[in-house]
Amino acid sequence: MDPAATGKQLLDQVARSIYLREVWYFGLEYTDTKSFNRWLKHEKPVLSQNVQKDQAQVLQFRFLVRFYPEDVSEELIEEITQRLFFRQVKGLILNDSIYCPAETCVLLASYAMQAKFGDYDEDKYPPKSLINERILPERVGDQFQLSNAEWVKRVVNWWKQHERLTKEDAMLEYLKVAQDLEMFGVSYFEIQNKTGTVLLLGVDAIGINIYDTRDKLIPKVGFPWSEIRNVSFKEKKFVIKPADMQSPDFIFISTRIRANRQILSLCMGNHELYARRRRPDTKEITQLKAQAAAEKSARNQERARVRVDTERRKQAEQERESLQEKIDGLERSTQLIRQEKPSRRSSESSTTGSIEEQNQRAKESDDKRRKAENAQLRLQRERKEADTEYRRTVERTRYEEAEREKAVQEIEKTRLLADENAQEAQRKENEARQIEEDLRETQMRIVQAKKSYSNRFTDRSEEYSVPADDTDNDEDENRTHRKKQNFDTTGNTFAHEDMRTTTTTRDQNRTQKLGAERNNLVQRQQNADTLEDKTYRENTTDKGIDKYKTLKKIREGTVKRRIDEFEAM
Structure with missing residues (x-):
């Protein structure tokens, strides 16, 4: 790539190389020169982002x-997209970065085997x-008195139930179960309240939650994104303004301090996606869904044809x-008849039977031979x-x-053309967004100039702070002027998650089987429960x-009551 390429250009290049279009879920992580993990900034050149180099002077990123x-x-x-999520989530569960109970680990392992x-x-x-x-976390293997062969047998019992489930659907079923785990998608940061109590801040797709440092599973206080209007920080102090x-x-x-920018960036990205889900689909999303549905239908038809062909074969x-x-x-049978014919003739000639009997036997033998030859000819014809x-x-x-190969090639050509059209549309959209941002910035400067001139101060407008580009000095970061973006939460206050239930509870048969698996495993437990096990x-x-x-x-309750609970922790 060009030495002046930005982080966004590098990320887009990676996405294009693997034909990924839902790039907004992903990022490039790197280790800086002070051994901290950071996310590559989009608008800043890659080479100016303090990326640590290896002995060969190579920059390494994690997608x-x-x-x-x-x-x-x-x-x-x-x-x-589903496949990339599946790989990452499976790795996090196997490494115990996401806590998963033993019985659910067995179920997930069966889906992994099917995939x-x-x-x-x-x-x-x-x-x-x-x-x-490698199908289970080491914690699960060490906690129960079961050999590897016994664990495999348990996984296979579940695996047999997934017959005719495609590999793609198996990965999706894995993710549907995994997303109901308490630590799925949560990023934890150490914080303090005003009294100095050390707590954990959890940021995820649904909102911001507060945890006890000894319990990452059950939050004590929570605020959905629909209740949050603004997030900003100055040095170590974070301020979240409620929508109310x-x-x-x-x-x-x-x-x-170095985690502040990451907290703010995660809040911004999750808030934006939260609001986007509650708005009508854009043209890009509609196009992606239509094309994905068409490709899935084509794959299902192809599988049906292959299944029919296999059955025919x-x-x-x-x-x-x-x-x-x-x-x-x-x-x-023919060979036996031919072997019997000479012996019969010799026996008949040795006896003194009548000529008529000999002729009759010869005729019967010839008839049998002709029938055998006719049957052989018929079978050869068949x-x-x-x-x-x-x-x-x-x-x-x-x-x-x-x-079918021709049809797949045509679909690929159509997809490439659609990608080009989508990229062109995205470029135009980015240009329009840049123009809007420039116009908004100009308007803000005018407003600031008027405020400075009149020496009057008003309440801050509803705005969402965007972090400035990374610099080497944290104090400089906090003094850097930050651009502003407005996020309108009006009309997006409905919390879908309040109506949700877990995938497992919607399937009573699976719930009963998981309960039986849990009870059976308890009988084979050799080590004490971990803190997460007890809480779960x-x-x-x-x-x-x-x-x-x-x-x-x-x-539950008002925002003020929850804030008071946080301060009393």
């Missing part, structure tokens, strides 16, 4: 999910061959084997016809495969509370 959706089945449109291998086939994937597969103008500001102290092979068995049987039909089936299958069991097993019930509970 990762930065923002998570509220509902993966509704928001992740394209297959490539990797397809339908379970004991001949292809005997349990011994799967022992070396009568409510006091929510203030907390960040213990690490199996049937033709079975018929051919059946005919071959009949032919072999008749050939053996074999030839079966071979001809088999060749026709193979030729027809090859022809259909060639036609107290809420799910004892109280029947899930992630969304918890979120609804911690948001």
